[in-house]
Amino acid sequence: xxxxxxxxxxxxxxxxxxxxxxxxxxxxxxxxxxxxxxxxxxxxxxxxxxxxxxxxxxxxxxxxxxxxxxxxxxxxxxxxxxxxxxxxxxxxxxxxxxxxxxxxxxxxxxxxxxxxxxxxxxxxxxxxxxxxxxxxxxxxxxxxxxxxxxxxxxxxxxxxxxxxxxxxxxxxxxxxxxxxxxxxxxxxxxxxxxxxxxxxxxxxxxxxxxxxxxxxxxxxxxxxxxxxxxxxxxxxxxxxxxxxxxxxxxxxxxxx
Ligand SMILES: [Zn+2]
Numbered sequence: 001x002x003x004x005x006x007x008x009x010x011x012x013x014x015x016x017x018x019x020x021x022x023x024x025x026x027x028x029x030x031x032x033x034x035x036x037x038x039x040x041x042x043x044x045x046x047x048x049x050x051x052x053x054x055x056x057x058x059x060x061x062x063x064x065x066x067x068x069x070x071x072x073x074x075x076x077x078x079x080x081x082x083x084x085x086x087x088x089x090x091x092x093x094x095x096x097x098x099x100x101x102x103x104x105x106x107x108x109x110x111x112x113x114x115x116x117x118x119x120x121x122x123x124x125x126x127x128x129x130x131x132x133x134x135x136x137x138x139x140x141x142x143x144x145x146x147x148x149x150x151x152x153x154x155x156x157x158x159x160x161x162x163x164x165x166x167x168x169x170x171x172x173x174x175x176x177x178x179x180x181x182x183x184x185x186x187x188x189x190x191x192x193x194x195x196x197x198x199x200x201x202x203x204x205x206x207x208x209x210x211x212x213x214x215x216x217x218x219x220x221x222x223x224x225x226x227x228x229x230x231x232x233x234x235x236x237x238x239x240x241x242x243x244x245x246x247x248x249x250x251x252x253x254x255x256x
Contacts (some may be wrong), residue, residue, distance in 0.1 A: 001032075001055045006113065006158030008220040013115050013122055014101075014255040016056055017160045017222070020234050020248060023048035028239050033248030034105055036065070036086055040248065049083050058101040058255055064093045065103045068126045072134035076147050077102075092125035092140055096148055101255040107236040108168075108226050110205055111160040111252035112137055116144060118154040122254045129168065132204050133178050141212035152213025157220070160252050161233050164225035165200035169237075173199050226250075 001022035009015050023032030025044040032048050033040045053060040062080035066087045074092035080100050081087075093102040094114075102124035104111040109128035115121070125131075125140045144150040165184075170176050173185045177199065184200040194200075202221055209219050230238035239247035 006220050008156045009115050015113055017252045018250045019232050028244045029248040034251040035249030038246045063101050063103055066090050070130040072136040072139050074140045074143050091136055094123035096121045098256045101253050104252045105249040107234045107247045107249050108163045110162040113158045113252055113254040114155055116150045116155045119148050119150045121148045122256055124254050135208050137205050138208040138212035153215055155214050156218045157209055157214055159205055159221045161222055161224035161226050166194045167225055167227040168199045168201050169197050
């Protein structure tokens with residue numbers, strides 16, 4: 001089983017982003033689906049969680065997992081409850097406790113991991129485009145400051161695979177997105193493929209982090225697109241193109 005890791009964390013915290021391979025799920029969920037209520041068989045999802053926990057050496061009964069409802073809420077946790085007891089009403093976690101794995105799931109949305117090596121605090125956030133409109137990515141930084149007295153200039157951030165500026169397509173982004181996001185319309189690509197229906201959510205996430213006080217040199221964007229690389233990653237848009245209403249989910253994990 002392979003994982004993506006962020007160089008910026010320099011192995012000082014456990015961090016991993018899964019690919020879609022290495023699990024037991026079938027069909028549109030082939031094969032390492034970590035989605036909770038996407039229609040996959042429970043026993044397959046459980047086996048997939050067992051496999052990543054075993055590979056990464058993380059305690060399965062302490063996993064912090066959320067239903068993820070496109071909120072801007074990040075929960076401070078001291079204890080996890082396992083993937084079968086997901087938290088509700090939030091889209092992210094933060095902790096300063098050792099050995100508590102924080103999990104975010106995503107298919108085309110952004111999975112964002114945070115680490116403050118000074119205060120020894122980690123966070124994990126799920127942000128789809130609705131999350132961008134509410135700025136959960138920046139609010140997580142403010143909340144680390146409030147809850148743990150972090151200095152934003154100390155915080156290191158990794159942004160996982162998600163839709164690129166040529167694949168994040170809207171019906172009418174000028175109507176669907178708030179005005180502050182209109183500058184990202186056009187996809188930011190400049191090298192063909194993007195139109196005025198495409199939005200550069202990667203740049204939006206980067207700007208939201210910088211606006212929250214994170215140093216640009218402390219942000220690592222993987223710049224891997226879930227749809228362009230649908231053979232490597234689950235993509236909701238990719239599944240939809242093939243006639244499915246659901247797709248599997250990858251997971252990002254960070255643990256002190
Ligand atoms: Zn793409």
